[in-house]
Amino acid sequence: MDDLSIVDPRFVERLHRLGGTALLSEMLSLFREHAPQRVEAVRDAVAAKDWASAARAAHTLVSTAGSVGAMELMQRARDLEEAVATGRTAEVPGLGTRIAEAFARVGDPLAAAERELAG
Amino acid sequence: MKRRLALVEDNRDNRILAHAFLDDRYDLDDYENGADALAGIARGRPDLVLLDVSLPGMDGVEVLRRLRADPALAGLPVIALTAHAMASDREKYLGLGFDDYVTKPIVDEQVLLLAIARHLGA
Numbered sequence: 001m002d003d004l005s006i007v008d009p010r011f012v013e014r015l016h017r018l019g020g021t022a023l024l025s026e027m028l029s030l031f032r033e034h035a036p037q038r039v040e041a042v043r044d045a046v047a048a049k050d051w052a053s054a055a056r057a058a059h060t061l062v063s064t065a066g067s068v069g070a071m072e073l074m075q076r077a078r079d080l081e082e083a084v085a086t087g088r089t090a091e092v093p094g095l096g097t098r099i100a101e102a103f104a105r106v107g108d109p110l111a112a113a114e115r116e117l118a119g
Numbered sequence: 120m121k122r123r124l125a126l127v128e129d130n131r132d133n134r135i136l137a138h139a140f141l142d143d144r145y146d147l148d149d150y151e152n153g154a155d156a157l158a159g160i161a162r163g164r165p166d167l168v169l170l171d172v173s174l175p176g177m178d179g180v181e182v183l184r185r186l187r188a189d190p191a192l193a194g195l196p197v198i199a200l201t202a203h204a205m206a207s208d209r210e211k212y213l214g215l216g217f218d219d220y221v222t223k224p225i226v227d228e229q230v231l232l233l234a235i236a237r238h239l240g241a
Contacts, residue, residue, distance in 0.1 A: 011224070018139040030132045059173055060130065062202040066224025067132045074224065078202075 004072045006102075007109040011069025016117045028114055031068045032107075038064055039103045042080065046096035054092060055084035058099070068110060073102040121146045122239055125165040127156040127182065128200065129174050133223065137169065140228045145235070153177030157185055160192060167239055172201040172212070180215055187216055196238035 015024045038061040045054035058077040065074035080095040124141065127150045128134050134149055141147055148163055150156035153174050160168060168186070172179035179199060186192045199217040201208065202224070212220045219234045 010226075014228075015136075015139070023135070023139055026135060027132060030135070034132070059202060063130050063133055063223055066202065067136050069224075 004075050006070070006072050006105050007113060008069040008071045009113055011067070012110070012113040012117065015068070021118050024114060024117060027068055028110060031064060031070070031110070034064050035061065035070075035073070035103060035106075039100055042077075042096055042099055046093050051084045051089050051092055054096065055081045058084075061099070065106075070102075070106045070110065073099065073106050076102045122166040123148065123163065124235070125150060125156060125160050125163065125168045125170075127151075127153065127168065127174065127179070128171040130171075133171070133200075136225070140225070140231060141235075144232070153179070153182040156182055160186065160195070161189070165195070167235060168195055168197045169200055169235075170197050170217075172199050183216055198234055198238065 012024065015027050019026075038057050041057035042054050042061065045051075045057055058080040061077040062074050062081065065071075065077060076095065076099045080092060080099060083089065083091045083095055121144065123146045126134060126137050126147045128137065129151050138147060148159060148165060150159055154177060156168075156170075170179045170182055174182070179201075183197055183199075186195060186197060196218045197216075198219045198221055199212045200221055200223055201212070202222070208222075209220050218238050221231050221234055225231050
């Protein structure tokens with residue numbers, strides 16, 4: 001559908017440049033701790049048809065994903081947030097699934113980028 | 120002496136990132152919610168405020184409204200930080216009285232640094 005990267009390496013490289021391995025690992029651990037909770041919160045809210053909560057969880061996920069350069073996950077979270085904001089709630093369950101799919105793809109490339117920079 | 124900025128942001132990852140961008144140029148006071156920020160800003164008198172719009176509880180727009188309503192703080196430069204995607208958001212937030220608007224995630228930290236420098240007049 002589009003050519004979004006799963007992980008944009010510039011974000012990971014920047015973390016390493018700004019704060020070395022310590023900052024990079026800290027941000028990645030925060031991502032690994034928070035992203036699954038937020039993906040789950042989106043899924044639970046979608047299952048309950050609670051669109052407002054789904055949008056809030058997706059909004060938080062935008063930041064969480066964006067701070068480590070998880071571009072596809074960030075965009076999918078934005079898509080859901082925007083669908084709720086513009087009243088396209090029929091699309092929300094499908095967008096929730098796409099968030100979960102994007103999240104499932106992000107772990108390996110992030111770990112690879114981390115390994116490469118940590119040397 | 121470094122200028123002092125208030126950073127009002129509920130997400131810990133975003134706070135860490137902001138510190139990584141800004142610590143060598145500015146002193147940052149962190150606040151995780153609007154009520155703490157209003158109290159702390161009145162006491163600490165920063166030179167500029169970086170304000171997340173989507174705070175839980177009192178949101179950034181309300182924090183801005185209260186800052187502007189206080190004659191002692193009304194002139195403080197306030198930069199909105201938001202993860203909102205809509206193209207019309209910039210006009211919306213400037214219309215609400217924010218001095219500037221920076222979208223998250225911050226793809227190029229120069230955008231943030233330039234916005235801060237512009238409003239500090241330095």
